[in-house]
Amino acid sequence: MNTNKNPAYGQALAELKAEGKVPEFVELRQVEHLNNRLESDHGKLKRLIRPTLGFKSMxxxxxxxxxxxxxxxxxxxxxxxWIQSVGGGTEVSFINRLFGLHL
Structure with a gap:
């Protein structure tokens, strides 16, 4: 398992192994850049959120x-x-069929 260097991950993994929820062979690799592909995916979402100036409620x-x-x-x-399995077309036609919209 690749994570950043937060020490809480090691403790959490040890507890999960002790409870039998994670197999013993799972290793924790706390190397800074190994999970960049997952972490970089959040950047795009953060760029969308920033202009909203935060949220007022959960x-x-x-x-x-x-x-x-x-x-x-x-x-x-x-x-x-999924689109192809329910009749094909474009994303727009899929949304129209799904929600009964007529744009």
């Missing part, structure tokens, strides 16, 4: 972040298989 934060993530998933092509 409810609005959760709703807004879900919407951002769904749109990013469309952009990354992660819905392509």
């Amino acid at each position: 409810r609005t934060a959760a709703s807004t972040l879900k919407g951002f993530e769904i749109m990013r998933m469309f952009k990354k092509g992660q819905f392509d298989g």
